[in-house]
Amino acid sequence: MDTKAQGAALVVDALNSVDVDGGTDAWANDLDYLAWCASRDLEPGSRRDAMALRDTLREGLRAALSGRAPAHAGALPVLPVVRDTDGGLRLNPVDLPGAIAAAVVTLTIAGDWPRVKVCPADDCLEAFFDGSRNRSRVWCAMADCGNLAKTRTYRSRLHDSTGERPESLAHVIVGQTWAKGEVVAGDASV
Numbered sequence: 001m002d003t004k005a006q007g008a009a010l011v012v013d014a015l016n017s018v019d020v021d022g023g024t025d026a027w028a029n030d031l032d033y034l035a036w037c038a039s040r041d042l043e044p045g046s047r048r049d050a051m052a053l054r055d056t057l058r059e060g061l062r063a064a065l066s067g068r069a070p071a072h073a074g075a076l077p078v079l080p081v082v083r084d085t086d087g088g089l090r091l092n093p094v095d096l097p098g099a100i101a102a103a104v105v106t107l108t109i110a111g112d113w114p115r116v117k118v119c120p121a122d123d124c125l126e127a128f129f130d131g132s133r134n135r136s137r138v139w140c141a142m143a144d145c146g147n148l149a150k151t152r153t154y155r156s157r158l159h160d161s162t163g164e165r166p167e168s169l170a171h172v173i174v175g176q177t178w179a180k181g182e183v184v185a186g187d188a189s190v
């Protein structure tokens with residue numbers, strides 16, 4: 001795996017340390033956080049920094065789904081940049097928060113940050129890296145998410161056509177995303 005692929009895998013792994021569907025957080029306390037890092041052979045660093053970074057990134061990705069601005073501005077932790085003996089600068093993360101931040105920077109410079117996405121299903125929100133050629137992937141690897149949303153959109157349209165309001169705003173957002181996915185899928189089949 002090259003640096004970019006490693007960074008993408010780390011970012012997705014870190015984003016999914018919180019399981020929205022299961023209501024669990026692998027970084028909920030110091031012990032769990034240390035165990036999570038140890039199982040991946042990563043230097044833990046500050047759990048607080050790692051969580052702040054993860055939650056800031058997740059909020060930004062969720063906001064991107066619906067085309068709105070994130071509720072809060074968020075800063076990445078200070079980047080671990082070192083100067084080589086030849087005068088050049090390079091990223092040299094020493095712990096998990098630094099490694100996540102460095103990976104985000106690497107992906108951004110490569111133009112691949114928009115490929116990091118979260119599943120639009122409200123009860124899922126699993127992060128994934130969209131490796132598709134035209135960045136058209138919408139849903140996570142769980143086949144249920146796309147199918148469920150399609151059913152909800154259909155129901156929502158039925159409600160609309162009978163003059164009733166959709167069940168929730170979330171359904172509208174999911175519906176729009178699904179509609180976008182359909183357009184992309186349609187283009188691809190031409």
Ligand SMILES: [Zn+2]
Nearest residue numbers: 119124140145
């Ligand atoms: Zn999903």
